[in-house]
Amino acid sequence: MAQNKFNRRDFIKLSAVGVAVAAGAKFLTKEVKASEGAKGEHQWVMVIDQSKCTGCNQCQMACNANNDINPDMNWTKVLNVGEMNGKQVYLPRPCMQCEHAPCVEVCPVGASYYRDDGIVMMDYDKCIGCRYCMVACPYDARSFNWEKFEGENPYVPQYGEPEVERRPRGVPEKCSFCYQRIDRGMELGLVPGEDPAATPACVVACPTGARIFGDLNDPNSRVSQVLRENPSYRLRENLGTNPRVYYLPVDENAIVEG
Amino acid sequence: MKTILKTIRENIFTPWGLWLAFLGIFLLAALIAGITVFWKGLVITNLTDLVPWGLWITIDLSSIAVAAGAFSLCAIVYLFGFKRYEPLARTATFIGFTGYSMAMMALLLDIGRPERFWKSFVFWNTHSLLWEVTMCVGLYFTVLLLEVMPIVASFEWLRTKFPKIAEKMEHMHHYAPVLAIFGLALSSLHQSSLGAVYGVIKARPIWYRPEMSVMFMFTAILGGVALTLLVSMLAARLTPKAKVNDMLIERAAQVLGYMMIAYLYWRFWDWLAQTYTYEPGRTEGFELLTKGPLSFNFWFGEMIFGALIPTIILLKRSLRQTPLWRMLAFAMIVGGVVAFRFDTNIVGFLAVIPYTPGEMVVQYTSYTPSLVEWTAGLGIIAFGLLAFSIGVKYLRVVDHRLVSEEHEVVTVNIGEAVTGD
Numbered sequence: 272m273a274q275n276k277f278n279r280r281d282f283i284k285l286s287a288v289g290v291a292v293a294a295g296a297k298f299l300t301k302e303v304k305a306s307e308g309a310k311g312e313h314q315w316v317m318v319i320d321q322s323k324c325t326g327c328n329q330c331q332m333a334c335n336a337n338n339d340i341n342p343d344m345n346w347t348k349v350l351n352v353g354e355m356n357g358k359q360v361y362l363p364r365p366c367m368q369c370e371h372a373p374c375v376e377v378c379p380v381g382a383s384y385y386r387d388d389g390i391v392m393m394d395y396d397k398c399i400g401c402r403y404c405m406v407a408c409p410y411d412a413r414s415f416n417w418e419k420f421e422g423e424n425p426y427v428p429q430y431g432e433p434e435v436e437r438r439p440r441g442v443p444e445k446c447s448f449c450y451q452r453i454d455r456g457m458e459l460g461l462v463p464g465e466d467p468a469a470t471p472a473c474v475v476a477c478p479t480g481a482r483i484f485g486d487l488n489d490p491n492s493r494v495s496q497v498l499r500e501n502p503s504y505r506l507r508e509n510l511g512t513n514p515r516v517y518y519l520p521v522d523e524n525a526i527v528e529g
Numbered sequence: 530m531k532t533i534l535k536t537i538r539e540n541i542f543t544p545w546g547l548w549l550a551f552l553g554i555f556l557l558a559a560l561i562a563g564i565t566v567f568w569k570g571l572v573i574t575n576l577t578d579l580v581p582w583g584l585w586i587t588i589d590l591s592s593i594a595v596a597a598g599a600f601s602l603c604a605i606v607y608l609f610g611f612k613r614y615e616p617l618a619r620t621a622t623f624i625g626f627t628g629y630s631m632a633m634m635a636l637l638l639d640i641g642r643p644e645r646f647w648k649s650f651v652f653w654n655t656h657s658l659l660w661e662v663t664m665c666v667g668l669y670f671t672v673l674l675l676e677v678m679p680i681v682a683s684f685e686w687l688r689t690k691f692p693k694i695a696e697k698m699e700h701m702h703h704y705a706p707v708l709a710i711f712g713l714a715l716s717s718l719h720q721s722s723l724g725a726v727y728g729v730i731k732a733r734p735i736w737y738r739p740e741m742s743v744m745f746m747f748t749a750i751l752g753g754v755a756l757t758l759l760v761s762m763l764a765a766r767l768t769p770k771a772k773v774n775d776m777l778i779e780r781a782a783q784v785l786g787y788m789m790i791a792y793l794y795w796r797f798w799d800w801l802a803q804t805y806t807y808e809p810g811r812t813e814g815f816e817l818l819t820k821g822p823l824s825f826n827f828w829f830g831e832m833i834f835g836a837l838i839p840t841i842i843l844l845k846r847s848l849r850q851t852p853l854w855r856m857l858a859f860a861m862i863v864g865g866v867v868a869f870r871f872d873t874n875i876v877g878f879l880a881v882i883p884y885t886p887g888e889m890v891v892q893y894t895s896y897t898p899s900l901v902e903w904t905a906g907l908g909i910i911a912f913g914l915l916a917f918s919i920g921v922k923y924l925r926v927v928d929h930r931l932v933s934e935e936h937e938v939v940t941v942n943i944g945e946a947v948t949g950d
Contacts, residue, residue, distance in 0.1 A: 350885060352885045352886075362885055362886075364884070373730070373731065373732060376656055376657065377657050377658065377659060377729075377730075378654055378657055378659075379649055379654055379657045379659035379660040379662075379663055380648055380649055380651075380652040380653075380654060380660070381652050381653065381654035381657075382652075397648060397652055398641075398642065398645075399640050399641070399642050399645050399646060399648050399649055400640045400641020400642040400645075401639075401640050401641075401649075401659065402581040402582065402641070403657075403659050403726070405578060405581045406581060406582060406730060406733075406877075406878075407730050407732060408732065409731070409732030409882070409884060410884050411578070411579075411881075411884065413578070414578055415571075415578055415581060415641065416641070417570060417571050417572040417574075417576070418569070418570050418571075418572035419570070439642070440570045440641070441570060441571065441640070441641025441642040442641055442642065443641075504886060506884045506885075506886065507732075507884050510731050510732065511731075518886075520886075
């Protein structure tokens with residue numbers, strides 16, 4: 272061993288250097304704190320009143336137009352969940368924007384992340400397309416771009432104009448609470464949830480007013496009032512994801528934990 | 530050009546030539562399939578939003594699992610001091626390197642944006658198990674690269690053309706114990722984390738259990754050692770280039786048999802705990818395995834042929850001493866591990882857990898790999914076979930007569946920190 276120019280001691284030194292380089296790289300790369308959650312001034316939530324939803328799908332069409340989504344996909348989906356007292360009951364399902372979002376926790380590159388206002392965002396440039404987020408999502412809220420969406424969007428212009436860029440092939444996409452409308456609206460001094468231009472497209476499009484949007488941190492916002500005065504539930508609450516989408520059930524007795 | 534054609538014409542009808550031609554067909558088909566996938570995108574697979582991980586993930590997980598012989602045997606030889614198994618460690622290291630190369634090919638095909646794979650090393654979400662797996666696999670591949678160097682150094686052509694380089698590569702062997710420590714640490718981390726990738730998903734009750742990580746680790750060691758022993762014996766029967774010490778393999782086979790008992794014990798309690806009470810999603814998923822479309826895989830692939838029968842063969846002396854029975858047992862263990870990986874992955878998707886309130890009716894979906902998935906997948910396996918065949922023929926990967934240069938074995942006294950020195 273003694274005559275070796277590069278002995279084991281050197282090797283260990285080299286390994287130590289390697290570890291140091293890796294540690295240095297860690298400081299240079301921007302690490303995502305997955306479990307910290309949002310502590311911003313505004314906390315956006317959506318309330319969906321199932322008594323008012325007629326299953327007309329206007330929300331989904333407006334969403335597809337404004338976010339320029341492939342018509343084969345939906346960010347918000349309206350499910351028919353059965354009948355109550357002779358009336359069809361629907362369950363519209365956008366992304367739940369969970370406080371403890373499994374998709375954010377599992378993403379290896381931090382392409383899914385929390386905004387300060389609680390919106391769970393996708394960085395489509397960072398995403399490598401591994402689909403672990405889709406595996407982890409308990410609400411089936413993500414759709415994958417198995418192919419590039421080319422050609423015309425059948426919902427444009429009747430239901431709205433595209434406000435965001437189309438996603439590339441090979442990444443999953445999901446509802447963002449129309450962050451682009453919130454951000455632009457707030458810049459103009461509008462109040463999301465009150466001014467249509469600053470409110471998610473699905474909320475604006477709903478003809479019966481079944482969707483309500485607003486800031487849960489503001490006790491006077493409509494969402495705060497509605498949630499104070501009415502019983503509500505959230506989907507699969509037993510998982511502890513703490514969704515930011517609340518449902519007002521058709522009948523008080525219909526509250527069942529998912 | 531003419532001489533190449535002549536060489537091909539002269540050699541194609543030898544067993545080696547035919548074997549290469551056979552693998553070549555699969556490789557060529559896979560090359561076309563791979564190019565098509567990169568060109569057209571994943572839309573040509575049968576993967577869906579409900580089943581986003583399919584055959585390729587199984588190949589990826591299985592290649593990594595059966596590559597685990599490398600770290601297990603290197604640890605046994607260089608850390609625990611069972612020097613007599615050193616020739617097996619050489620074989621296992623080469624299989625390991627091949628297996629991880631296969632896994633990376635499968636992953637590159639599978640991710641939606643293959644041109645951005647490097648981002649997984651640059652952007653870190655340390656909370657993600659897949660991040661940890663990516664890092665460990667990347668680092669362990671480097672370790673394997675260093676470990677495989679002395680083996681590549683035995684290539685005749687390299688030895689005559691570049692003796693200095695060959696000597697340097699050969700020299701890497703001195704660090705085998707240190708590399709074994711890194712290998713053991715990194716493999717223990719990511720082999721089990723691969724199970725945890727599934728085990729932490731709360732949304733899918735059939736996966737959500739702590740023993741997933743331990744089972745992935747344990748089955749990887751079983752499958753990895755079994756594959757190393759199997760291909761060693763197979764190579765020795767097919768070519769004079771490979772020489773094995775049958776006593777050595779038989780002794781290892783018996784140890785493997787006892788480990789299979791531990792595995793069966795583990796699976797039994799895992800099974801009992803999962804089936805004892807009704808749990809929405811988990812019970813339905815389990816029924817898919819025991820009675821549904823996966824029942825053949827489960828009962829025959831994983832249980833009867835994958836675990837029970839090989840255990841009996843390996844523990845019954847007369848059967849174990851018959852080379853053919855022993856090889857069969859190894860093959861069945863490897864098959865069992867692959868079936869376990871396939872079933873585990875797919876069962877979590879096939880039972881779709883509802884999120885609608887009050888409705889606990891579990892729905893079902895299905896998945897059959899498309900032609901392009903099979904073609905590319907088989908090509909990756911063909912690559913593995915090709916790499917190993919070349920290793921046997923030119924690199925003496927299976928040669929139990931080889932006595933490598935003496936080097937120290939790390940001795941660890943209790944209470945003493947492990948250093949490589």
